[in-house]
């Protein structure tokens with residue numbers, strides 16, 4: 447079968463032929479109908495050889511949906527032909543965090559060598575993929591694969607980030623979204639669906655700002671040296687109740703620091719490498735800084751329900767598997783408006 451693989455440190459990903467897959471005991475074979483392209487893959491492909499955490503070659507893709515095509519010994523509760531979404535942050539299934547459905551925060555994944563598909567284990571950018579447990583699959587009967595696949599990360603990750611800040615997003619409050627790309631343009635919709643907060647979007651691209659307005663941002667303006675001042679002004683000096691940074695580089699983290707209000711949340715989702723010290727002289731009184739990762743199993747069900755209710759819809763552009771390297775190039779150049787989806 448064909449797969450898109452990252453094969454050599456520093457090289458572009460390549461479409462190659464790899465051996466067909468057979469589900470082992472407990473595993474599910476999924477025929478992939480759509481796979482999403484995430485900026486995290488670009489980060490992974492920029493990491494140096496020293497300390498690179500995953501075995502190569504690596505079949506990319508940590509957003510995947512498809513149809514059950516084969517069941518390994520002992521798998522129950524699924525049938526061939528079922529339409530499913532892959533919950534990506536695989537955990538051990540038995541620790542205290544996994545027991546809560548928070549496999550994204552599994553206490554034993556590192557020790558047991560459990561890695562998400564596309565981020566260590568073979569991913570969804572292939573005709574078929576193996577899913578290690580039926581537990582990692584969520585039913586999506588009747589949902590469109592292209593519209594649904596980004597929800598597994600570009601939807602789930604901001605959902606998890608926003609959910610924990612919800613008690614602060616009261617009527618009259620302001621939420622800021624920095625970086626309105628794949629995750630950010632979904633975050634705007636989630637904020638509108640889940641809260642009464644005024645939503646302010648920042649980006650460096652006019653096209654992305656236009657998309658931000660289309661999907662519901664009340665205000666959208668450039669992410670520059672004046673952005674934090676404009677937010678302070680808009681909020682009558684109060685600052686934002688929550689700032690969600692989907693970039694995570696020094697200039698955006700600085701905007702977040704200057705824009706957040708007392709008791710506000712700065713939520714760093716982007717993995718651009720910058721952090722933010724909390725404390726007197728650094729952040730307003732009682733502000734907190736968090737760096738969440740992906741989301742829980744039950745939150746994926748919740749995001750899918752929001753989509754079924756018509757409250758979230760991802761802007762997508764599609765590519766064949768052969769065109770997948772081009773999709774990564776375009777994402778790297780900032781040319782993807784919304785989410786790129788591969789159709790293997």
Ligand code: NAD
Pocket residue numbers: 483484485486487489599603624625626627628629630648649650651654669692693694697698714715716717718737738739740777780784
């Ligand atoms: P994307 O490329 O689709 O979107 C990034 C957006 O940021 C683009 O619209 C770009 O124009 C904008 N941008 C770039 N520089 C900016 C700046 N200085 N100020 C404001 N906007 C700026 O990327 P994505 O796939 O949405 O991923 C966003 C980030 O989230 C990445 O860093 C990715 O690795 C990370 N991520 C984290 C998690 C997690 O669990 N924490 C999960 C998924 C993705």
Ligand code: ZN
Pocket residue numbers: 484485486487508599600
């Ligand atoms: Zn991702």
Ligand code: ZN
Pocket residue numbers: 537538539540541542543544545549551552553554555
């Ligand atoms: Zn666990």
